[in-house]
Amino acid sequence: MSLLTLVASGAAAALAWYILWEVDHHASGFTDVSSDSKIVVIVAGSIFTVIALISLFGFIGAIGANRRFIKAYSALVWVVFLLTLAGGGVFLYAVFSGKTKNCEFTDDQGNKHSCALNLKLWEKVVATVAVVVDVFITLYVAVVIGRYAEQLDDSRDYYAAYSRAESNPKQGLLNPTTQYPYSDNTHSFGAQA
Template sequence: MSKHFCFCIPVRFGVFLFSFISFALSALSAALGWFLLHLIDTNQLSRLETNVKDDDKAAFEASLHKYKWAVIVGSIIFTFVALVAFFGFVGSIIRNRRMVKAYSVLTILSFFLGSFASGFVLYATWSHKPFCVTVDNVKSCTESNLSTGGKIGFTVGIVFQWLIQLYIVTIIRRYYQQLEEEREYRNDFRLNPTTGGTYEAKEGLLATQGAYPYSDNQHRFGSNA
């Protein structure tokens, strides 16, 4: 039978939805990363520095030039994530086990990397240490201006986002396990995909309840049976 999440939603629809969202956000992030790299190479960072103090502007530009490699790596990673998320999206439509597996593995990996990044962001938020870079023997620093309440709200948001990502990882893994169980069933019993009478979960993205097979006049039991 089909696995579900949130009590009644098929995990296949969850993978379909989350892979589409992941693809859209990753593709957007990759595009922004490559655009930022273009601005760095062409010295056009001033296009992003509206309403920024001169000291913060200097620190911002110096940071991006010094850590240009990080922008490149981030852009490559988001591009790769977008491609694999696209595979997961297609895999959920055509029920391809290998595509869904690749998407599941990448989601687990990105979850652990994201957890590490979230921990670093929280440390930077609460450590009260400014971020400084030195370019041409000139040191420029910038630091967070969040209040204690703002930091608490930011921390709650990070934790909530982490829990949602963990749940998404679980849903994708469930769908991959469902496809594995269906494959094992077909191998064990030499059956092709059939209708709802076998184990095979052949529902659509949003499963609907079919008619009860013994509810028509030809199959009902009554006084004339």
């Protein structure tokens, strides 16, 4: 999952930075772009860049079983889940209300049109199912990654408890260097005084 997130968010970040470059250099017809739109592109590019970096850490952490990298990636996936939930709600509101706020566009002939969504019932059902499936997949991934982080914590705690033992871990069990305390006659089983 971290590799897929890395590729997808890296591609989205690259696209956002490319669009910003096009806007700044007035290329490809970007001649009249408002500063608000540029800010939106900058924020989107920054967010996708951060997601790509944390996904890279998650990928490295998954390969090397690095607990800190996995925890950071787990936190990111939970944030992505919350954003998916909020975005899905906004999308479903737009689908079922059929409205978008202050949205108009002009076609090639100069006619102005509203951006109202006039979807059929089956299109609304498909959109709802897609949003619900996306939310549940993101929730599943967040839970799995969170459990993997807990598993790494548990294994670290398990090994840490036994590494504090006073015996030398490289010493074999069949070749003790100290004398067994009950092997002398005064402490042995059935010894007579």
